Amino acid sequence: MAKTIAVAGKGGTGKSTVAALVIQRLRAKGFGPILAIDADPDANLGNLLGMRNIKTIGDLREDVLKEVKNFPAGMNKASYVEAGLHQIIAEADGFDFIAMGRSEGAGCYCYMNSLIRKFHEDLTPSYAWVVFDNEAGLEHISRRTTSKIDVLLIVVNDNPISLETAGKIVQLTDSLPGSAEKRYILANMVREDRLPYVEKWAQENKIDYAGHLPRTSAIEDAIMNGASLLSLKHPPTRDRISAILEKIGSVA
Amino acid sequence: MSKIIATAAIRGAHAMVARAEQALAEAIKSKGKDAAAEYPNTAYYLPIMYLFLGQKVKKLGDLTESLQEARKLLGQIPSKSLWLPYLGETLNSGVATLLAEETLEVLKYVTGPNPAEGIWLGFTGDEILRLQGIKLVDGRMPGFAAIVGCTETDEQAVQLVRELQERSILVFMAGHTNGKAFAEQLAAQGIEMNWNTFLVPYGKEITSAVHALNFAARSAMTFGGIEPGNLKAARDILMYNKQRVYAFVLALGADSSAGKDQLLTDEKYATAAGAINFGFPVIADTDIPQILPTGICTYEHVVSGVRTEEIVSRAVEVRGLTIKVTKIPIPVQYGAGFEGERVRKEDMHVQFGGQYSDAFEILRMRPIKDVEDGKIEVIGPEIKDMQQGEAYPLGIVVDVAGRAFHEDFESVVERRVHEYISCANGIFHMGQRSIIWVRISKQAAAKGFHVSHFGDILISRIKNDFSKLVDRVQVKLYTDPLKMKALMEMARGVYNQRDDKIGGMTDEDVSEYYSCTLCQSYAPNHVCIVTPQRLGLCGAYTWLDCKASHKIDEHGPNEPVKKGVVIDAVRGQWEDVNSYIDVKSHGNLKKFNAYSILEDPMTSCGCFECIVAIVPEANGVMIVDRDFLGMTPVGMKFSTLAGQVGGGAQVPGFIGIGKLYISSPKFIAAEGGWKRLTWMPKQLKVDVEDRLRAQLKKVGLPDLFDKIATEDDAESPEKLVEFLQSVDHPVLSMDPML
Numbered sequence: 001m002a003k004t005i006a007v008a009g010k011g012g013t014g015k016s017t018v019a020a021l022v023i024q025r026l027r028a029k030g031f032g033p034i035l036a037i038d039a040d041p042d043a044n045l046g047n048l049l050g051m052r053n054i055k056t057i058g059d060l061r062e063d064v065l066k067e068v069k070n071f072p073a074g075m076n077k078a079s080y081v082e083a084g085l086h087q088i089i090a091e092a093d094g095f096d097f098i099a100m101g102r103s104e105g106a107g108c109y110c111y112m113n114s115l116i117r118k119f120h121e122d123l124t125p126s127y128a129w130v131v132f133d134n135e136a137g138l139e140h141i142s143r144r145t146t147s148k149i150d151v152l153l154i155v156v157n158d159n160p161i162s163l164e165t166a167g168k169i170v171q172l173t174d175s176l177p178g179s180a181e182k183r184y185i186l187a188n189m190v191r192e193d194r195l196p197y198v199e200k201w202a203q204e205n206k207i208d209y210a211g212h213l214p215r216t217s218a219i220e221d222a223i224m225n226g227a228s229l230l231s232l233k234h235p236p237t238r239d240r241i242s243a244i245l246e247k248i249g250s251v252a
Numbered sequence: 253m254s255k256i257i258a259t260a261a262i263r264g265a266h267a268m269v270a271r272a273e274q275a276l277a278e279a280i281k282s283k284g285k286d287a288a289a290e291y292p293n294t295a296y297y298l299p300i301m302y303l304f305l306g307q308k309v310k311k312l313g314d315l316t317e318s319l320q321e322a323r324k325l326l327g328q329i330p331s332k333s334l335w336l337p338y339l340g341e342t343l344n345s346g347v348a349t350l351l352a353e354e355t356l357e358v359l360k361y362v363t364g365p366n367p368a369e370g371i372w373l374g375f376t377g378d379e380i381l382r383l384q385g386i387k388l389v390d391g392r393m394p395g396f397a398a399i400v401g402c403t404e405t406d407e408q409a410v411q412l413v414r415e416l417q418e419r420s421i422l423v424f425m426a427g428h429t430n431g432k433a434f435a436e437q438l439a440a441q442g443i444e445m446n447w448n449t450f451l452v453p454y455g456k457e458i459t460s461a462v463h464a465l466n467f468a469a470r471s472a473m474t475f476g477g478i479e480p481g482n483l484k485a486a487r488d489i490l491m492y493n494k495q496r497v498y499a500f501v502l503a504l505g506a507d508s509s510a511g512k513d514q515l516l517t518d519e520k521y522a523t524a525a526g527a528i529n530f531g532f533p534v535i536a537d538t539d540i541p542q543i544l545p546t547g548i549c550t551y552e553h554v555v556s557g558v559r560t561e562e563i564v565s566r567a568v569e570v571r572g573l574t575i576k577v578t579k580i581p582i583p584v585q586y587g588a589g590f591e592g593e594r595v596r597k598e599d600m601h602v603q604f605g606g607q608y609s610d611a612f613e614i615l616r617m618r619p620i621k622d623v624e625d626g627k628i629e630v631i632g633p634e635i636k637d638m639q640q641g642e643a644y645p646l647g648i649v650v651d652v653a654g655r656a657f658h659e660d661f662e663s664v665v666e667r668r669v670h671e672y673i674s675c676a677n678g679i680f681h682m683g684q685r686s687i688i689w690v691r692i693s694k695q696a697a698a699k700g701f702h703v704s705h706f707g708d709i710l711i712s713r714i715k716n717d718f719s720k721l722v723d724r725v726q727v728k729l730y731t732d733p734l735k736m737k738a739l740m741e742m743a744r745g746v747y748n749q750r751d752d753k754i755g756g757m758t759d760e761d762v763s764e765y766y767s768c769t770l771c772q773s774y775a776p777n778h779v780c781i782v783t784p785q786r787l788g789l790c791g792a793y794t795w796l797d798c799k800a801s802h803k804i805d806e807h808g809p810n811e812p813v814k815k816g817v818v819i820d821a822v823r824g825q826w827e828d829v830n831s832y833i834d835v836k837s838h839g840n841l842k843k844f845n846a847y848s849i850l851e852d853p854m855t856s857c858g859c860f861e862c863i864v865a866i867v868p869e870a871n872g873v874m875i876v877d878r879d880f881l882g883m884t885p886v887g888m889k890f891s892t893l894a895g896q897v898g899g900g901a902q903v904p905g906f907i908g909i910g911k912l913y914i915s916s917p918k919f920i921a922a923e924g925g926w927k928r929l930t931w932m933p934k935q936l937k938v939d940v941e942d943r944l945r946a947q948l949k950k951v952g953l954p955d956l957f958d959k960i961a962t963e964d965d966a967e968s969p970e971k972l973v974e975f976l977q978s979v980d981h982p983v984l985s986m987d988p989m990l
Contacts, residue, residue: 033596072751075685079670079800083683087606091597125446126594181366 050228056101264522293377346525395498429505448592494531628707632732766798860908
C-alpha cells in the first residue's frame with residue numbers, strides 16, 4: 001500500500017525543494033515506484049524535477065466543464081475524464097508526476113471533485129510512495145480530494161511567520177481527524193543559532209522535529225541554473241535527507 | 253468431532269482472552285478508561301462485539317465488559333480421560349477468541365504500533381467494504397479465501413494466489429508459520445497487493461485474521477441490512493455469511509512449536525473455531541485432524557492433507573462455491589483482480605493510443621453470413637515486428653451477429669471491451685471509442701502475448717457473457733496506419749449516429765429515472781431527479797451519466813428511481829418518484845412536477861447553471877445564467893435569485909436548471925413550454941442558439957428565437973412588455989400563467 005508523504009508550509013520556505021530532494025533520495029535508494037504530486041497551484045515541483053509543459057488536472061477540469069454541453073450524448077463522461085486523468089500523468093525514470101494545477105474557478109465542482117477523488121484512490125495503490133507538494137491552505141486535504149497522509153512534513157524557515165503558518169496547518173489537521181498520521185517540522189535554511197528556538201516551538205506544539213537543512217550553495221546554484229534537483233550530487237545534502245527520512249520512519 | 257481440535261481451540265481461546273485482558277489493562281493504565289477504542293473509517297464500532305454482543309464499543313472502558321463476556325464463553329479444557337460432547341463449547345471458544353482478537357487489534361490503533369505498516373493493511377474501512385464487498389453479494393466475486401501461514405516455496409505461493417485470482421476469489425492474508433507469512437512470500441516475488449488486485453494482507457500475527465471476519469460481519473450488516481442487538485440478529489448475521497458469503501480458510505504449513513498430533517498452534521485452532529461459526533471451513537495442506545461431518549458448515553468443517561497444487565479446487569468444493577472459469581487461450585493470467593493495474597512507462601513493451609498514437613475500438617452488428625465465428629485477424633504489424641518502448645496505431649473492430657441481437661445493444665456490449673481487456677495480467681486499457689489507450693507490459697510480452705490475443709479475450713468474454721444474444725463473433729485488429737485511419741473515420745461516423753439517436757431519447761422511452769445526491773453535503777434535503785430530457789441542474793449529469801455512475805458504484809450518488817404509475821403526464825408527476833423523494837429529501841419534499849415551474853417544482857442545491865423565474869407582467873418566464881452579472885427583469889441579479897432558490901427549498905415560480913434543459917422539449921411543458929420564454933442574456937442565447945433554433949423549427953415556431961429579449965432589449969418589466977408587443981411574441985396571447 002502506498003506510503004504518502006505530504007510537504008507543506010508557508011510559501012517560500014522551500015517545500016518544493018524539500019519534496020524534490022526527498023524524491024531523489026527515495027529513488028536513489030531503490031524505493032520505487034514513486035508518484036510525485038504537485039498540489040500547489042503555483043506549480044513549482046515540476047520544474048525542480050526537470051519536467052516542463054505539463055498539462056494539469058486543473059486544465060482538464062476546466063476543459064471538461066467548458067465542453068459539458070457539447071459532450072456527445074452517447075459517451076460516458078466519467079470514462080472520458082478517467083482517461084484524461086491517466087493521460088495527464090507524466091512518466092519519468094523511477095517516478096511519475098501529476099500537477100493538480102489551479103484551484104476551482106466559478107462553477108460547479110462537486111462532480112469533477114468526486115471523479116478526482118476516485119482517481120486518487122484507484123491510482124495510489126500502483127505506487128510504493130506518494131510524495132505530495134502542498135500549498136499552505138492544504139485545500140486538497142480539507143476538500144478530501146486526496147486520501148489519508150502518512151507523514152506530513154511542515155517546512156519552516158528563518159521567517160517567524162512561517163512558524164505561525166505551521167501552527168495553522170497543525171490546527172487544520174487537528175480538525176480533520178485521520179487526515180495526517182504523523183506530523184513533523186523541518187527547518188530549512190534556518191540559522192544555526194535559531195534552531196533551538198524551532199525545536200522548542202516543535203516541543204511546545206507537540207510536533208516532532210524531523211531535522212534541518214542549512215542554506216546550501218550547491219542547491220541554490222542548481223535552482224538558479226534551472227537544473228533538475230534529481231541530478232544534484234552533494235553528499236552532505238544526501239546524508240541530511242537520508243537522516244530526515246530515517247527520522248520520519250518512512251524508510252521501510 | 254475431533255477432540256484434538258476442540259482441546260486446542262479451547263486452550264487457544266483461553267490463552268487469547270488472557271492476552272487480551274492483559275493488553276487492555278496496560279492500555280487503560282497508560283491511556284485511561286475514557287480513551288477512544290475505535291477502528292478508523294467505520295460506522296459499525298467494533299464489528300465483532302457489535303455482532304455477537306450487540307455492544308457499541310467506543311472507549312477502552314467498554315472493552316472490559318466485552319472481555320468479561322468473552323470469558324463467560326470460554327469452555328473447560330477437555331481432560332484427557334473424559335470424552336464429552338463439546339461442539340457448542342468449541343464454537344463458543346471460537347467466539348471468545350474473536351472478541352479477544354478484535355480487542356488486541358483495536359488496541360494497536362490506540363497505543364500502537366500502527367497495523368497499517370509496510371505491506372500490511374490493517375482494518376478495512378466501510379468505504380472499501382461497500383465498494384468491494386458488494387461484489388461478494390452480486391456474484392462478481394464468488395467468495396474469499398483467508399490464508400494463514402505460508403507455503404514451502406515462494407513460487408508455490410505465487411501459483412496458489414494466481415489460481416485464486418483466476419477464479420476472481422478475494423484473498424485475505426493473516427498469520428505466519430514459523431515466522432514466515434504468505435504475504436511476505438508474495439512481496440518477495442514482486443506481487444502487487446492491495447484492494448485493486450484483490451490481495452489483502454491484514455497482518456503478520458494470527459490476531460489480524462479477525463479483520464477478515466469483521467469484514468464478513470459488516471457485509472451482513474450492510475448488504476443484508478441486519479441490525480445487531482440480540483441473539484436472533486447475531487444468528488441471522490452468521491447464517492447470512494454461511495449462505496451467501498462463500499469464504500474458506502486455507503491453513504498452510506506446520507508450526508514447529510505445536511505438538512505432532514496438532515501441527516498448528518492453539519491460537520490458530522481457536523481462530524479457526526471462530527471462523528466456523530460463520531460457516532467458513534478450513535482446508536489444510538498438513539495432516540491435521542479432520543472434521544468431516546456437515547452441520548455448522550454446509551459441507552465438511554476441516555479437511556486436511558491436501559496437496560498445495562490441488563488445495564484451491566478442493567477448497568472450492570468444500571465450501572460449495574460455483575465458479576465459472578472462463579479459460580481464455582492467452583499466455584497471461586486473467587481475472588477481475590487484474591482490472592485496476594496500471595502499466596508504467598518503464599514496464600511497458602509497446603503502447604497504442606493515448607497521446608502517442610491513434611487508437612479506437614468499435615463493436616458492430618453484422619448480418620450472420622458476414623461473420624465467421626471465432627475468426628481473429630491482425631492487419632498490419634504484430635508484436636514481433638514492433639520496437640520496445642514505441643507507440644503504434646490500433647483499431648479494434650468487433651463484428652457480432654445473433655438472431656436475438658439488436659443494433660441498440662451495440663454500445664452496451666462495446667462498453668464492456670474496457671473491462672474485458674484490462675482483466676488480463678500485464679495489460680492496461682483505458683477509455684472508450686476513439687480515445688483508448690492500451691499498453692502491453694514487458695512481462696506480458698515476454699510470456700508471449702500478441703496483438704491477436706486481444707481477439708481471443710474479446711471472443712471468449714462476449715460469447716460467455718452474452719450467449720443469449722450473440723451467436724457469432726469475429727475480431728479484426730488493425731495496426732496498419734493507413735487502413736486503420738480509414739476505419740477510424742467510419743467508426744467516428746457510427747459514434748455520432750448513436751449519439752444523435754440517444755439525444756432523441758424521451759422521458760417516455762424509459763421506465764426509470766436516476767437520482768443524484770452528489771451535492772447533499774452542501775444541501776442535505778436536495779435530490780435531483782435526472783430524466784433523459786431533464787439533466788441534473790449542475791449541468792454535469794445526464795441520464796446516461798447517472799446510469800454509468802450507478803454501474804460503477806451502486807452505492808454512490810446515483811440510484812435508479814422507478815417511475816411507477818403516472819399521476820400527471822403533462823406536469824410530469826409519477827407515484828414512485830414521489831415516494832422516493834419523500835425519503836431521500838428527508839421528508840422535505842413530498843411530490844414534485846418535473847415539467848412545471850409553478851406547481852411543486854423541483855428543488856435546487858445551490859450550483860445550478862441557470863435559474864428560470866416567472867415574470868408576471870409578461871405572463872411568461874425569463875432565464876438567467878451563472879455567468880451573467882447584470883440586472884434582470886425581475887429586479888434581482890443571479891446571485892440574489894440563487895439565494896432565494898437554493899438549499900433544497902421548493903419555491904413555485906423559480907427553478908434551477910442545467911443549460912441543456914433549455915432546448916429540451918419538456919422545458920416547463922406544463923405551463924406551455926418555449927412559448928413562455930421571454931428573456932435571456934445575450935451570451936446565453938448564443939450558447940444555446942443552435943440547439944434551440946433546431947427544436948423550435950421542429951415544433952413550428954421558427955421565428956420565436958429572435959423574439960426572445962436580451963439585456964440589450966429590456967432590463968425592466970415595463971420595457972420587456974413593450975419589446976414583446978413590438979415583436980408580437982406568442983406569450984401575450986396565452987392564458988394567464990397565474
